[in-house]
Amino acid sequence: MRQNNRMLWLLGVLVVVGLIYVCILQVKIIQYSHVKASKSADYLIVLGARVKGKEPSKVLASRIDAAAKYLKKNTDTLAIASGGKGPGEDISEAKxxxxxxxxxxINESRILLEDRSTDTYENIEFSKKFIPSNAELGIVVTNTFHLYRALSIAYYQGLNVEGLSANTPWSAVFKSYSREYLAITKFYLQRYIIGF
Structure with a gap:
């Protein structure tokens, strides 16, 4: 009986710690998702997301819409479309x-394709090769739930970037945020413990 009580107490502690951790991550996500991007950035990187056959998912479509809006207002900004071709995708996310x-x-001469990446870390790493050598400021375009991790990875890779948040479709909120908590945890483990 005493052992059962101890197990329940331990389980309760773990649940509370887990909830506190998720709340901290959520605060970080919210802080980054409301930052406004500067005008006239030298380049912007549109991070890929799922493509259904040849059609962008709702998540990717919202990123594209946010990028298009920015590019129309900032006509000297170069766009880097980033994302490889995954399972169930007939074309690359970049395409x-x-x-x-x-x-x-948007004139296609302003759009460069990075079509080899398979995750956010590679999105940033492979896109760096397309950044003009004289560029000073970049913008990373992704959904509200993803911006904190995407910018953290970009900073880690030495880029001077700001975020441009795209709305997260309601139908994707639960799945996207649940996966993002795990992805942020993986990033923390890789950066601070494994040291990638």
Whole structure:
């Protein structure tokens, strides 16, 4: 009986600690998702997300819309469409981003394709090769739930960037945030414990 009480107490402590940890992550996500991007950045990186066949998912479509809006107002900003081709995708995420940006009136000469990356770390790492050598400020475009981790990775890789948040579709909120808590935890483990 005493052992059962001890196990229940330990389980309760773990649950409380877990909830506190998730709350801290949520505060970080909220802090980063409301920051406004500066005008006239030298480049912006649109991070890829799932493509269904050839069509962007709702999550990716919102990133594309946010990027297009910024690019229309800042005509000297270069766009880097970032994302490889994953399972169930007929074209790369980068190609889907470029196609949709062009359909919204962005000249394709302003859009560069990084179509090899498979995750956020690679999105940033591989996109660095397309950044002009004289660039001073960049923008990372992704959804509200993803911006904190994306910017943390970009800072870790030495980029001077700001965030441009795209709305997270309601249908994707639960799944996206749940996965993001795990992805942030993995990033913390890799950076602070493993040292990647």
């Amino acid at each position: 889907a981003i470029k196609r949709e940006l062009v359909s919204q009136g």
